[in-house]
Amino acid sequence: MxxxxxxxxxxxxxxxxxxxxDHLIPFREALQRVLGTGEDFPYAPAYHRMRYYSDKLSAEAGGTPTHGSELSEMRTRRFSLSLAEFGILLTGSQAEEVQSEYLNRQFDxxxxxxxxxxxxxxxxxxxxxxxxxxxxxxxxxxxxxxxxxxxxxxxxxxxxxxxxxxxxxxxxxxxxxxxxxxxxxxxxxxxxxxxxxxxxxxxxxxxxxxxxxxxxxxxxxxxxxxxxxxxxxxxxxxxxxxxxxxxx
Known part of the structure; x- marks a missing residue:
């Protein structure tokens, strides 16, 4: 072309x-704050997988949800699914806490x-x-x-x-x-x-x-x-x- x-x-x-x-910065800071991940954690690959699941779940929902329980579930599931690939199995409350911290840091x-x-x-x-x-x-x-x-x-x-x-x-x-x-x-x-x-x-x-x-x-x-x-x-x-x- x-x-x-x-x-x-x-x-x-x-x-x-x-x-x-740099969208990776709030992602890394949220994981460090909530999960205590260290400097040697593969943040960039994990971030890439989080973005993959975010897009995948959004597509399955027929487009990015904009509010309500569907949006909340999509946001927490992307963390659970992506971090599981790196040996971190989140509880429901942990996924919610990581998402909340990630969300709050996106405006700095x-x-x-x-x-x-x-x-x-x-x-x-x-x-x-x-x-x-x-x-x-x-x-x-x-x-x-x-x-x-x-x-x-x-x-x-x-x-x-x-x-x-x-x-x-x-x-x-x-x-x-x-x-x-x-x-x-x-x-x-x-x-x-x-x-x-x-x-x-x-x-x-x-x-x-x-x-x-x-x-x-x-x-x-x-x-x-x-x-x-x-x-x-x-x-x-x-x-x-x-x-x-x-x-x-």
Missing amino acids: DPITSLSQKAVFFDVDDTLY ITLFDGARPLMDDLIGRGIIVGLITNGPPEHQMKKIRALGLSELIPPERIFISGAVGITKPDRKLFDHVTDALNLTSAACYYVGDSWRNDVVGALEADWNVLWFNHRGAEPESSHSPHFKVDSYADIAQILLDAAGQAQK
């Missing part, structure tokens, strides 16, 4: 969790180095910048506010699955974005870390995709993202080069 080389008057959208900030977060300058630069060049993320609306908005992005990105360019009623990787969410902002799929770039939700979802909608694979994950299907990147320096070079070509 050949990448589109010009942004012209186009748009760049970012995923939130583990794309704009900062953007990855280079993310904010890139957004500022794109906006300064007249490029539309927005967010597309799965999850309950208020929960995700608290993260967005904690990252200082609610002042930069107007609400009409923030798309949260729980508010829209469509969950990634369903291409209808990406189609909803293009329809809402009067864009074409060829005009849109998407930056995300999740193969299933971000790469597959955006490619199915014919968007231009940058797979932010900063954790060294393996592809999970035959889909082919336009760009594979592992740093914001790489992301910036691709997007700003394209923006510069569009302005010539």
Whole structure:
């Protein structure tokens, strides 16, 4: 698949969790606080499995639950299932405590180095910048506010699955974005870390995709993202080069 080389008057959208900030940090801190795991625990592989089960359980539920017992059960089960693979068998109360600690720590977060300058630069060049993320609306908005992005990105360019009623990787969410902002799929770039939700979802909608694979994950299907990147320096070079070509 050949990448589109010009942004012209186009748009760049970012995923939130583990794309704009390090999602592993609250995960590691929650396990250390509640379970007493040490520095030698394989946090990154365990986090990857937690994200896998989160996506799997969400898909089985027909999309990320946004409230009530279904959401609570999904959140605790992902910890029980993932940590069992690493020899930690959680009781129900332990799973709830880990989830609660993990949830509370998700709002003490900062953007990855280079993310904010890139957004500022794109906006300064007249490029539309927005967010597309799965999850309950208020929960995700608290993260967005904690990252200082609610002042930069107007609400009409923030798309949260729980508010829209469509969950990634369903291409209808990406189609909803293009329809809402009067864009074409060829005009849109998407930056995300999740193969299933971000790469597959955006490619199915014919968007231009940058797979932010900063954790060294393996592809999970035959889909082919336009760009594979592992740093914001790489992301910036691709997007700003394209923006510069569009302005010539």
